[in-house]
Amino acid sequence: MNYDFEQLKGFFLEQIRLAATSLPAQTRKGLELAMEREENGSVAENVFKQLIENVKIAEENSVPICQDTGTHIHYIYYPVGMREADIEKAVLEATKEATALSYLRPNAVDPITDKNSGNNIGKKNPQIHFHQWDNDYIHGKLMLKGGGSENVSTQYKLPDTKLHAGRDLEGVRKVIIDAVRNAQGMGCAPGVLGVGIGGDRGSSFITAKEQLFRNLFDENENKELAELEKKLFDQINTLGIGPMGFGGNTTVMGVKLGTAHRLPASFFVSIAYMCWAYRKAEVIIKADGIEYKN
Amino acid sequence: MAEYKINLPVTEEEIRKLKVGDQVLLSGVMSTGRDGAHKYIMNHHPDFIRPYFENSVLYHCGPVVGKNEDGSWKFVAAGPTTSIREEPYEAHVIEEYKLRGVIGKGGMREKTLEALKKNGAVYLHAVGGAAAAQASAVKEVLDVFLLEELGVPEAFWIIRVEDFPVVVTMDSHGNSLHDVIREKSSKIADELIGE
Incomplete structure (x- = not known):
């Protein structure tokens, strides 16, 4: 591929703009389905109307759907022969430019000095996970995850005596319901849950967040997990928390479970709560053309 | 559930009329303020913000901003943004600065609810x-305080809004929609979790 630095930067800039300003079709469908489940004239239905209207305004005006443009989680698959450092530089410059163009809020704050870097560049910001692969093109996946939903994300260690949750999928089910109960509307419900089962504390959360890259309407390849996802979706939506926690029939739009092998001594369940503004965009950079998916 | 249009600044009497579930369209001048602003208020008790807080509302918001062609914001x-992080401070801020309300999301807890009741204010x-x-709905940015020190999301932005839509979820009579939903959903969660 003979793209120069400016071109590469431009492709990532467009990916960022799309992620921040245009909600994926799968999420829009999730919101439409949720609105149908609410009673006519209810506050919950009115919230969904506002959400859908907001998505429209953001797309038409090319402005962020939500002012919290979140942490930027990139997964970038790239071919043998390309330098990771070149791609990284293009992503960082695209991020700076996207911030200057108000597609992104400056969101990187030094925890010691409290200073905002002003351009979204900082230690571990943006987060870029590089994977070299055997294909001859770049595939970049980006998710923007807001702070409100990150704050209600949580990790459990099984067994959990208080919840009578043992070290099995039934225990997993119990702690996930507890997490949603504790989140109430604070993570901008209705949410989507990415859950990591197993791993160590770090890989467990990474597994949880990776589930959020799946399509909202896909089916888990593992039969047991597919069944549990459906069960949790139904059970959680009986809690009545509803959009924004105002009460209603949709508390989550989806539950996505994934696993990582655990240590014999540890059984972590990590729950990455994604807000309704479930923002993702992909870019595929091939020698003969560029494709954006969202 | 009623629908109201409220102009800021607002009187205590008008605010006392509002009940949980009412839908309100707000117009007038207000200030934003979130984590950094609350910390600053508790440490410095600044006077510059007094005229904007008194009989108006504080909006928990860290905006994305841009510039107009004439250079204005x-x-x-x-x-x-999620309001619960300001729970330790908000009651004090409401009382010291005579706020008539705060706008945010996710609701707040007992200490703030008590301050709303005592001072005649609401959570929107x-x-x-x-x-x-x-x-x-934000028609104009009138001013900004502490932009350099706090950064864009955390600064005090003084804005004029028109028909800004909110729902009363905590009123000045001790009622909180969030408490009701938390209690109900918690009971159902307990049943689902079981033994």
Whole structure:
């Protein structure tokens, strides 16, 4: 591929703009389905109307759907022969430019000095996970995850005596319901849950967040997990928390479970709560053309 | 559930009329303020913000901003942030600065609810994540305080809004929609979790 630095930067800039300003079709469908489940004239239905209207305004005006443009989680698959450092530089410059163009809020704050870097560049910001692969093109996946939903994300260690949750999928089910109960509307419900089962504390959360890259309407390849996802979706939506926690029939739009092998001594369940503004965009950079998916 | 239009500044009497579930369209001048602003207030008790807080509302919001062609600021995306982080401070801020309300999302707890009751103020819930729509209700940015020190999201932005939509979820009579939903959903969760 003979793209120069400016071109590469431009492709990532467009990916960022799309992620921040245009909600994926799968999420829009999730919101439409949720609105149908609410009673006519209810506050919950009115919230969904506002959400859908907001998505429209953001797309038409090319402005962020939500002012919290979140942490930027990139997964970038790239071919043998390309330098990771070149791609990284293009992503960082695209991020700076996207911030200057108000597609992104400056969101990187030094925890010691409290200073905002002003351009979204900082230690571990943006987060870029590089994977070299055997294909001859770049595939970049980006998710923007807001702070409100990150704050209600949580990790459990099984067994959990208080919840009578043992070290099995039934225990997993119990702690996930507890997490949603504790989140109430604070993570901008209705949410989507990415859950990591197993791993160590770090890989467990990474597994949880990776589930959020799946399509909202896909089916888990593992039969047991597919069944549990459906069960949790139904059970959680009986809690009545509803959009924004105002009460209603949709508390989550989806539950996505994934696993990582655990240590014999540890059984972590990590729950990455994604807000309704479930923002993702992909870019595929091939020698003969560029494709954006969202 | 009633629907109201309220102009800021507002009187205590008008605010006392509001009940949980009422839908309100706000117009007038207000200030934003979130984590950094609350910390600053508790440490410095600044006077510059007094005229904007008194008989008005404080909006928990860290906006995305841009510039107009004439160099003035504009709000590009401006939805609410989670309010619960200000629970330790808000009661004090309401009392010291005579606020008539706060706008945010997710609701607040007992200490704030008590302060709302005592001082005649309400908690107004804006729809989280509806930032593009909310920014279009912000007609003008009048001023900004502590932009350098606190950064864009945390600064005090003084804005004029028109028909900004909110729902009363905590009123000045001790009622909180959030408490009701928490209690109900918790009971159902306990049943689902079982033994």
